[in-house]
Amino acid sequence: MKLIIAYVRTESLDAIKAELDERKVHRMSVTRGKGCGVQKGYLESYRGASKVINLLSNLRIEIAVNDDFVDTTVDGIIKATRTDEIGDGKIFIIPLQDCIRIRTGERGPDAIGGESKYASGSSADD
Amino acid sequence: MEKYNNLFIGLLICSILGFYVGAEDGSAISDLDTLWVLIAAFLVFLMNLGFAMVETGFTRSKNSVNIIMKNIMTISLAALVFMVVGFSLTFGASLNGLVGDPFEFSFLSGIEADAAWPGTSVSELAFFIFQMMFAGTAATIVSGAVAERIKFIGYILFAIIIIAFIYPVIGHWIWGGGWLSELGVIDFAGSTVVHLVGGSAALAGALVLGPRIGKYADGKVNVISGHSIPFAALGGLILWFGWFGFNPGSNLAVGPEIALIAVTTNTAAAAGAVTTMLVTWLRSGKPDTAMTINGFLAGLVGITAGTAAVSPLAAALIGMVAGVLVIFSVEFFDSILKVDDPVGAISVHGVCGAWGTVAVGLFAIDGGLLYGGGAGLLFAQSVAVAASAIFVFATAFATFKAIDLAIGLRVTEHEEVTGLDINEHGMIAYPDFEVPA
Numbered sequence: 136m137k138l139i140i141a142y143v144r145t146e147s148l149d150a151i152k153a154e155l156d157e158r159k160v161h162r163m164s165v166t167r168g169k170g171c172g173v174q175k176g177y178l179e180s181y182r183g184a185s186k187v188i189n190l191l192s193n194l195r196i197e198i199a200v201n202d203d204f205v206d207t208t209v210d211g212i213i214k215a216t217r218t219d220e221i222g223d224g225k226i227f228i229i230p231l232q233d234c235i236r237i238r239t240g241e242r243g244p245d246a247i248g249g250e251s252k253y254a255s256g257s258s259a260d261d
Numbered sequence: 262m263e264k265y266n267n268l269f270i271g272l273l274i275c276s277i278l279g280f281y282v283g284a285e286d287g288s289a290i291s292d293l294d295t296l297w298v299l300i301a302a303f304l305v306f307l308m309n310l311g312f313a314m315v316e317t318g319f320t321r322s323k324n325s326v327n328i329i330m331k332n333i334m335t336i337s338l339a340a341l342v343f344m345v346v347g348f349s350l351t352f353g354a355s356l357n358g359l360v361g362d363p364f365e366f367s368f369l370s371g372i373e374a375d376a377a378w379p380g381t382s383v384s385e386l387a388f389f390i391f392q393m394m395f396a397g398t399a400a401t402i403v404s405g406a407v408a409e410r411i412k413f414i415g416y417i418l419f420a421i422i423i424i425a426f427i428y429p430v431i432g433h434w435i436w437g438g439g440w441l442s443e444l445g446v447i448d449f450a451g452s453t454v455v456h457l458v459g460g461s462a463a464l465a466g467a468l469v470l471g472p473r474i475g476k477y478a479d480g481k482v483n484v485i486s487g488h489s490i491p492f493a494a495l496g497g498l499i500l501w502f503g504w505f506g507f508n509p510g511s512n513l514a515v516g517p518e519i520a521l522i523a524v525t526t527n528t529a530a531a532a533g534a535v536t537t538m539l540v541t542w543l544r545s546g547k548p549d550t551a552m553t554i555n556g557f558l559a560g561l562v563g564i565t566a567g568t569a570a571v572s573p574l575a576a577a578l579i580g581m582v583a584g585v586l587v588i589f590s591v592e593f594f595d596s597i598l599k600v601d602d603p604v605g606a607i608s609v610h611g612v613c614g615a616w617g618t619v620a621v622g623l624f625a626i627d628g629g630l631l632y633g634g635g636a637g638l639l640f641a642q643s644v645a646v647a648a649s650a651i652f653v654f655a656t657a658f659a660t661f662k663a664i665d666l667a668i669g670l671r672v673t674e675h676e677e678v679t680g681l682d683i684n685e686h687g688m689i690a691y692p693d694f695e696v697p698a
Contacts, residue, residue, distance in 0.1 A: 146678045149475065180687040188692070 301510020402459025460611020533560020
């Protein structure tokens, strides 16, 4: 089990949702964020004066997946959001110690859901 | 004290005499009528804030600065351009019933504060500022339909053209002694002159621009939600309030008849709101707030032509029809014709403006078909709708096309996706709304 955390452009959310949906990854949590990387923000003009904005709006997408879904999820995010320009974002992959579905008390790969070969199969997605 | 009392009584007598003379031959100024038209003009000015808030609320936050800027510029350009040429084209001596003499009142030549506008007892300058607000309103209707994808400079150019030439032609046809006024067309406060003009130009703009990215992706009709229903409601209700200047002010005089105009205006708006709420509730199981805002605006647009000519009950009927019409018209343009109109301006102002104008031919107490007046007025009203819609659509379409060929009408894909605010204006609407930047 892995937790995939992706920081991406705000405007790429629709494309990512569509791409992941095709890859049968139907779950994610999205939060608004502010951050900066090598692009060092942008210049905003406010009532005639210039103002350097260091932190840009971005989105933090968190997706917990079973190991056989890591590659397709990462590929899907990259395919949907990559523009080859500075500011495309980053993806982090973190090992996940455990996962518990609160409603049923299921643990591990079953609780993550989806059609993974690691899940026992009886569990319906989500 | 006595001295002041005498002065007061003297002033009172003078003003009463003033009203009397004004009513008698129309050549003298009435202070009261002038004051009323000025107050009405200020109310119509407030409608610019209404439009700004409706359009901001119904579009995405990344384009808010752009929408606000377009609305500020529309009323500002209207004030200047209408003074230079628009007013004279509308109200100058008629050239074959088609257009007013463009030089007669150009740069307000011959327009004085202390002379009465012919046929009224209102100061000429008060009449000018009232009419100028109307020209601005017609232009600002377009801004919502072309929102979220038009280049700022392209919009500015179009706004100048519609205020300088397109609006004045229809204004002259119906209000300035042109050929439609010769036909006996009744458009009291501008269902056609203002709203059908704005709506037809909005349709032309939306067609030339094409839909926003993602609106019709993958063969589906996708909803692109606005970012603030509270803003849209604030703007809608400000428009409703402003309409109390728009319609009653068009009477250009104070008298008991403005009470009827206020009541028909308010009744049609209320009937539109209730009808739209009921129809959306029945169709989708929930009363739709966004559509209900368009519902009372539709009622207001619908009553604008006949506000002084119909009974309060007929006003309710006109508003109800408009409230139903707007729902199906929005769906028709959005899903069947696939014309992307982010705020519904084509339906609210164009379709309901046409309905309101035709409705006068049905419901006018004096001359309406349902009151035994025959089909003559209904025919004249229909001619006015058809001629105005065709002329405005054609000229607006040509103008948008010309701007597109000359400098490009639409922003780049990158600018549209990342938002017009940062790309066109270098700022965003809510920089530290959630986390300080």
